[in-house]
Amino acid sequence: SAAVSLTPGSVGAQSNNTVTQSSGTTSNPTIDFGFTVTTYSLGNRVWFDTNNNSQIDAGEVGVNGVVVELYAADLLGNPILPALATDTTANGGYYLFDTLAAGNYIVSIAASNFAPGGALESYWSSATTMDGSGAVSETAAPDGDNDTDSEDNGTLNLFGALPGAVTALPVTLGPGNVEPVGESDLESGVGQGIAPDLRANMTVDFGFYRVELGNLIFVDVNANGAYDSGTDTPLAGATVQLFAANGSTEITVGPDGILGTADDAPGGMTTGANGLYLFSGLPQGSYIVRATPPVGYSSTVDTADNADTANPDTNTDNNDNGVGVGVGQAASNVVTLTPGSSGAASNNTVVNSTGSTLNPTVDFGFTGNNGAVTKTLVGTNETFTTDPDVAIGEILTYEVLVNLPVGTPLTSVTLTDQMDKGLAFVDCLLAEVAGVDQTAAICSSAVVSPLVDSGDPPSNPANPGRQVVFTIGDIPAQTSAATLRIQYRAIVLDVIENQDGVDLNNNAAWAFTGGSFSASAPEVNIIEPDLVIDKSATPSAGVPLGTPIQFTLTINHSLLSATDAFDVVVTDILPPELEYIPCSIVYSGLAPTTPAAPAYCPASTSNLIFQWDVFPLGSTATITFNARLVSSPASNSANVAWTSLEIDPQLTGDPVQLSVYNDTSTERWYDPLDDVNIYAVSDSVTINAPAADVESDDEEVSLPASLPATGFAPNRITLIPEQPAEMAYRETNVWLEIPRLGLKMPIVGVPLIEEDWNLTWLWDEAGWLEGTAFPGWSGNSVLTGHTVLPNGQEGPFAELGKLRWGDTIIIHAFGTAYTYEARTNRIVKPFSIGVLQHEDTPWLTLLTCKDYNEASGLYSNRIAVRAVLVRTMEDKNSGSSNMR
Incomplete structure (x- = not known):
């Protein structure tokens, strides 16, 4: 400062001094010093260089959300880590680093911007191109110190210390007022920061772009080489690969078709239902596209536009670009992708807002087998x-x-x-x-x-x-x-x-x-054969001991049989209560192959067996014989079994295996322990059946042509609708007991509506199929129950297949216990309606489903247990409240 006079007791010329009498002090607080600080600013913009010319052109836009890092540069011009500052572009792609001291600085577009989810994922730095071998290169960007504005200054991987980053060369700020002036491309409201124009370099810009290629793989229905909307259809499942112009270097875009993403790998992408493919994130260059159709297709003709097939740069759309008409894979000729170009036919799409140029004209048409x-x-x-x-x-x-x-x-x-x-x-x-x-x-x-x-x-x-x-x-x-x-x-x-x-x-x-x-x-x-057998006796009631009885066996194809049956065997084994009368057998219709007439003459036997090598569709065979009643009552069954082919079995009795590659390569036959080989049915008649003071209501009723479905899909829940009033089940106050299975359950009446029984709403009840005899009455009473419930769990009849000959089944009805004994337990087809047939005496048939088929969602077979009434007695526990 200059010399200043301090005068005790004086307030000074401007009265700024402080005089304190109590302490005898005079203070002059007016001697101050001011200093100036020289700071600098550095910017400016990240933009979509749509046409890849490294210049910000009219219509091109900035990129927001890009992370920009600032590093100090050492004496050799390399970045000194870590970053001094970080900014994120905004308001049109602008960034700014302010209040910087004079020195050397490096601006970098961080590698994170190009990672999945980054603002520049799948983009390329300006001046990047790909040559015909697939090699990608970039022309080095000019120095940001050249004071030229609105040009690209970034180069990928410029410094080893910043891998994956796009970085500018070092920029020197100062000393002095030496920075470029007059830059006009500045962020609105921010400008060049607090530094004056002479100390602000707002020329360090970074440009990015990408090109894309598509478009359609289609089935050329009319084989004219062009895609005709409404006639031709997109082809799903085609594999589309991208190659460099040399045809050997694959561009590893991966399944998403975008180069530079996490799934990048050879093999290309696969078309969806719309038949489209799209390769994105590509650098400027020349490419070849190869399309491999699904099995059964070949490339269509090239005649729709030969010029465009020869040179896809003609830019014609919706024609086949696959060269030739060979089978399988088709390849295009070389197509050049030029950023910012709308194409020779103006079919390309240029989008400045994303810096993208799409060529959607490389299509491939394929035709079907065509007799290849x-x-x-x-x-x-x-x-x-x-x-x-x-x-x-x-x-x-x-x-x-x-x-x-x-x-x-x-x-x-x-x-x-x-x-x-x-x-x-x-x-x-x-x-x-x-x-x-x-x-x-x-x-x-x-x-x-x-x-x-x-x-x-x-x-x-x-x-x-x-x-x-x-x-x-x-x-x-x-x-x-x-x-x-x-x-x-x-x-x-x-x-x-x-x-x-x-x-x-x-x-x-x-x-x-x-x-x-x-x-x-x-x-x-x-097609399968299906036989039925009917057995009757005359007389059958009130027969004195010693009386000869004529038995009649009638064997024929059912209404659902579709072809001949083979190796047909009818077996009638007489019980001790009946005695066969030799030489009484008479044949009519289709005579058996063995025994020839006169059969079992003069032999005495209780085993009557008749065989046909072939039982042609539509044939009927009738056999009558006589037997004497020795004891009463007498119950007698006859059964018929057959095969699908005329092949003699092995010595073991098993069918011959016809292919060494599968054990089931045999004819179909009858095996009582097998769910598949169910070619057998039977019928019974009883002489002097026990009298029952009951009625019958199963005659003169038209029953359905197939057995009802009695089960839902196992191990899954099936939603069922509300039960309509007209399909409501009838309460009967009758209940069923099966001791072997530990079952006690009420019986409800299932109405026969439009020739069908709907069992959807049965749960823990047995359903009496109305139209068959009422439980306990004379005739054939048919009860059914679910093998699987709608909740996917086992139903009450799930174990029905365990019943054996002689097992008791009891119907409790109106004070009487009707005891039946099982006579047969068979697996039958859904259309084997013989189990519903009328009986003159009281019989009980239990039905349920078996063998769920996942493919059809239906049960392939049914279990049918048939039982005959053997006694009745007073039942003090017949009410439904006693089912415990």
């Missing part, structure tokens, strides 16, 4: 069926014929047949390639394996032998039309899935490197 491969059923080993009908155990011969392409060699050729559940491979008969017999090599090397459907247990006996793979190898290019021909056989299995009316198919896929085709033979339809 055909599969036919050329015959079967049986003559009694007519195509497409087949019987259980019938062997089918298939032929696959492949038209080999002319002039195109094929490598790694295979033929795979995957058969419907219910068919299994037997053997290979012929393999011929371009007229050359290769049966020995190809047939002997066939690989046969199980095939398991989704949700199906591997242990399902229908699975073994369902797939066969023939390896043909390489086939040289053909100079003229030639074929690949393979013949092989499959068998209709004896499995639960195969029921009358089921259709079976199989699919043959011809595959080779770069493509595949498939074809199916016409479906075959399973």
Whole structure:
């Protein structure tokens, strides 16, 4: 300061001094010092450089939300970590670092911006391009110190210390007022911060862009090479891959089609239901697209626009760009992606708000099989069926014929047949390639394996032998039309899935490197025989001991039978109460193969057995014989069993296995312990049946053509509707007891409405099927109960199959206990309505479902327990309140 005079007691010229008398002090507080500080600002903008020219052009916009980092630079111009400051772009992509001291600084677009979810994910720094080999390079950006505004200053991976970041070269601020002036591209309301223009460098900008390529994979229904909306359809399941212009370097976009994301990998992407594909996050460059259709398609014609097929840069849309009409994969010619360009035909989409340029014109059309491969059923080993009908155990011969392409060699050729559940491979008969017999090599090397459907247990006996793979190898290019021909056989299995009316198919896929085709033979339809037997006696009531009785057996096909039956055996074993009268057998209608007439003459026997090798559809056989009543009452049953084919069994009695690949490759037959082999029915008659003071109400009633469904899907909840009033069940005040199963349950009446019984609302009750005899009355009383309840748990009749001959079943009704004894427990088909037939004497039939089929959602079979009334007695506990 200058010299200042301090005068005691003086308040000073401006009266600013302080005089304190009490302390004798005079204070001058006016000698002050001021200093100035020189600071700088650094900015400016991150933008979408849509046309990749490294200049901010009219219409291009800034990018908000980008993290920008500021580093000090060392003497060598490298960044000194950690960052000095961080800013996030806003208000049009602007950033600003303020109050900086003079020095060297580096501005960086942090690598996190390019990570999944980052503001610049799948974008490229300005001046980045890809060459024909797929190599990506970037022209180094100019120095931010050149004072040029609105140009790109960023370069990817400029410094090893900042991997993945786009960074500018070091910028020097100061010393002095040396920074560029007049920058006009500034953030509104913020400008260049607190520094004056001469000390603010607002020229360090960063540009980013991306290009995209699509578009449609379609089925060219009319095969004209163009996509016609309303006629052609999108093709789902096609694999689309992207390659560099050299055709060998794959651009690893991954399943999402976006380069630079977490799923990047070779293999391309797959079209969805709309048939579209989109490759995004691409750098400027030239590309080739390859589309591989699902099995069974080939590239359509190029004639819709030959010029665009030859040069996709013609930019025509909705035509096939796949070169040629070969099978399988198709590839485009080279297409150039130029940022910011609307294309030669103005079909590209340029979007400044996202810095994107989309070329949506590279489409691929495919046509179907077009006869490249055909599969036919050329015959079967049986003559009694007519195509497409087949019987259980019938062997089918298939032929696959492949038209080999002319002039195109094929490598790694295979033929795979995957058969419907219910068919299994037997053997290979012929393999011929371009007229050359290769049966020995190809047939002997066939690989046969199980095939398991989704949700199906591997242990399902229908699975073994369902797939066969023939390896043909390489086939040289053909100079003229030639074929690949393979013949092989499959068998209709004896499995639960195969029921009358089921259709079976199989699919043959011809595959080779770069493509595949498939074809199916016409479906075959399973038909089955179904026989019924009726047994009657004259006289049957009031018969004195020693009286001869004429018994009549009538065997014929049911209304639902669809084909001949084979190896038919009728067995009638007389009980001790009856004595066969020799030489009394008389045949009419279709006579049995054995024994020839006169049968059992003069032999005396109690085992009457009659056999037919073939029982043609529509035939009826009647057998009468006489037996003397020895003791009374006498109950006698006869049954008929049959098979689906005329094949003699093994010495063990089991059917012959016809394919080494599946144990169930047999005819269908009768096995009382098997749920599948249920070819048998029976009928009974009783002589001098115990009198019962009861009524009958099951005559003259038209019953349904099939047995009711008595179960829901196991282990899942089934929602059921509210029970309509007209379907309400009747209270009967009658209840059922089955001691062996520990069951006691009320019986309700299920009305017969429109020729059907609806059991939906049964729970812990037994349902009396109205139209059959009322429980306890003469006739056939039919009760049913659920095997599985709507809640997916076991129903009251779940254990019905455990009942055996002689087990008691009791009906408690109106003060009387009606005791029945089980006589048969059989597995029958849903249409085996013989179990509902009228009886002259009191019988009881219990019904429930068996063998749930997941595929159809239905039960394949029924359990039918038939019991005869043996006694009645007073029942003091007949009321429903005593079911405990």
